[in-house]
Amino acid sequence: MDRSIYLDNHASTKLDPRVLDAMIPYFTENFGNASSRNHAYGWKAEEAVDQARGDVAALIGADPKEIVFTSGMTESDNLAIKGVAEMYREKGNHLIALETDIRSILDPLHALERHGFTLTILPVDNKGRVDPEKLREAIRPETILVSMMMVNHEIGTIQSMEEIGKVTREKGVLLHVNASYSAGAVPIDVNRMNIDLLSMNAHLIYGPKGVGALYVRRKNPRVRITPQIEGGGHERGVRSGTLNTPGIVGMGVACRLLRENWNSEVAFLSNLRNKLENGILEELDYVSINGDVDHRSPAVSNLSFAFVEGEALLMGLKEIALSSGSACTSSTLEPSYVLRALGVGTDLAHSSIRFTVGRFNTEEEISYTVRRVKEAVSRLRDMSPLYEMAKEGIDLKSVQWNTH
Template sequence: MSHRPIYLDNHATTPMDERVLEAMLPYFREHFGNPSSISHAYGWEAEAAVKQARQTLADAIHATPKEIVFTSGATEANNLAIKGVAEAYFSKGRHIITIQTEHPAVLDPCTYLQDLGFEVTFLPVQGDGLVNLTQLEKAIRSDTILVSVMAANNEIGVLQPLAEIGELCHQHQVLFHTDAAQGIGKIPVDVLDMNIDLMSFTAHKLYGPKGIGALYVRRRNPKVKLASQIQGGGQERGLRSGTLYTPQIVALPKRWNSD
């Protein structure tokens, strides 16, 4: 009989599913190649695994594979989205809107940008935890470049009206980012129907390993520009340099993979 306490903190992290671990293990020893080394069989094996994982993730959210950028988790994805947009669009405007109940992985990058001269509006939420759409629209200015509102709150679980927020942003030609770490895999997410331009998520909230996540970056209507925050070997189309961690990447989409 186990004397350990019952675990009731899945919003913080989940235990890894045995099927996820089984999928990862061959890529530590047997198929250990670098997916960027495409001149031999070991690299081809790793490249094929990464390609399949990217396709599965894209299909799950109705995106295209080229719109998936692998990161170390949702925190890095949030930083790439927020700082990357700020740097890429600073000539258009330096105003960002978010809400006060966001995760620190969104609030802290916004505060960092304030120190660099950007203006950030931190909107309050209503008594039910939802953002007031009328107040949000009033906060949008001619120099607003990004709105960031999380999909599901990590403390109270409230689900923000993503489709309505996204439509509002697109009406004003403002990019819409959502931190979906607590929502992806638990609620249906369609980046096209919800008018989402950038979306962050991670594996360890979905019975996967810690240390792997992704950022969805829209490529059409509009095509989102991002400034890379990690320079190096040019992986992930130059948006996130660094040797791809194949075992982790294989694990990330297992939530949607029936194999």
């Protein structure tokens, strides 16, 4: 392999060349401001934005009027959570999310907590799913919003969306989901799933960075949110700021390609992921799967390689782009909170690697990766005192470690 292999498609994806082709004219000749009503430059941009709005809406079964363009997933999550909290404050001050949710959900919630809101962060089972009945029990009269990842970014676990939507609808509580990592995992229908707000972004579906969308339900019920960025009143006053036309065009095409090729995309991703995971499990012992194999995105395989530290493993696989749940790859020295929430031991959380396949990976890359993972893990296990102890039959849990 003369260039590196990219298996970190939950960090970002490669821009699809078809997306780039569609975007270019909106940087060059069609550079107008979509809000300019008095000339053809503006009309052209507006037309392109309308087209994209339709494509984004179609992917999730929404009406184009329900789509608000933003700068990406983090802004969409912030807008949904803070926008609902401010708008419905008189109705209640209680918000619910999951322990495994992404920081762009948890951090705005904690910010609101400092301003008088109360939170319930629900635990998940050891595969990462929340029990809809536990959610029902957590909802109080003053609950206004439930927010969660539809598909978890680290482990790919898919929540039982329809059952959750039934509970929130029945209880009269708004449901916000982050569907940024759902590509190829779940066909989304906001009406069937009773979703009220939904965050998306483009760069995880082979679109450009810096653009995303928030779906905001217009009827049954009509959801209102307080804008978090004010100015020229763009996006029906919900999100001011000149529209990022090339980015929006790119997001529209990315959504259209995903919708038109959904089944083949799912089959392609599943095939690669399964080859990778089965290959590794056949070659190595003491490997465990993190997540829910029955309800999992076909793009994700999160594995713990016992007795080997994740960052050291990444170092041995430097020609393959991957992520680790190990503390050492972050600045906090704490291993992945998502894995900890599943009850994965800290030792195995330190030993985890997230493989995420994408549209541009090949079977050859997968075979190469399996071979290299085997080599690197075996080499580090030869170097690992823990592996040696385990082979001697010592129960590592019974050892008195001198911790720092």
